[in-house]
Amino acid sequence: MRAALRRAVLLAGAVAFLALGYAGYKALGQALGDPWKNWPLISGWLPATDDLIMPPLSAMVTTLFDPVQRGSDESLAMVVLRSAGFTLREATAGFVAGIVVGLAMAVVLLRSRLLERSLVPYIIASQTVPLVAIAPIVVIWGRGNLAWLPWTWQDWMSVAVIATYLTFFPVVVNGLRGLQSPEPAAVELMASYASSWGQVLRRLRLPAALPYLFPALRIAATASVVGAIVGEISAGVRGGLGRLILDFAGRYTTGPERLYVAVVGAALLGLVAVGAVTLLERAVVGRWAREVEE
DSSP, X not given: OHHHHHHHHHHHHHHHHHHHHHXXXXXXXXXXXXXXXXXXXXXXXXXXXXXXXXXXXXXHHHHTTSBSSTTOOOXXXXXXXXXXXXXXXHHHHXXXXXXXXXXXXXXXXXXXXXXXHHXXXXXXXXXXXXXXXXXXXXXXXXXXXXXXXXXXXXXXXXXXXXXXXXXXXXXXXXXXXXXXXXXXXXXXXXXXXXXXXXXXXXXIIHHHHHHHHHHHHHHHHHHHHHHHHHHHHHHTOOSSHHHHHHHHHHTGGGOHHHXXXXXHHHHHHHHHHHHHHHHHHHHHHHHHHXXXXX
């Protein structure tokens, strides 16, 4: 409880610091004028501020409770929450699929040094392909080529595939490193007990890989959210935060605070994803530690 309280206080302090920094920069930029013209050392690269560029924090808070459009009873906060839930579904599906694909690839590469040397450079190079290029391709391909499935393929599933594309990379790289981390003496000891390759993997290599996997899973969690949002924007999939951000960006001049709220909602969704992975880490590592003690 003491550690949880300390983390809560630190989080509240960080949020307050960011809010004060935002408000202070906005006030200073408005006071100095166009753009910092009386400051020759920084003039030209620190922009001036106004309510359009940086809407007041009070406007962001009050707009949360305003109707998202005329004649609607749904507030902006409810729209952002609903959109975040839609994006979270895509990100979760991509995250789980990325873990499965990444761990499977790590095990295959562990099994074959030749495959490791052949495929790892291509796995690394795959992350250089921009999402905005492949997202429309994945969505269009999913619409026209997966009719044979026993279920109807929907656009959000294609966005989950895009999230998987970003998620699997840290899992396969860190997973492979973790699986290779046990000392040769420990592997030889397991072999002396006539343990099969699968038993060595399950009882030695996977537990040894946990300290490598969970940092990768935290990165993958945020990557899955980013992949889902970028996929929604690039492919034009409605219902999630990506499309909401795109809509608010198109009407920025009439309500800049709405775009800021949507972006903050996306950031909070990433924090939720990382927090879920942290809780999973505590549960898994704690259980494994108890089994070792027993």
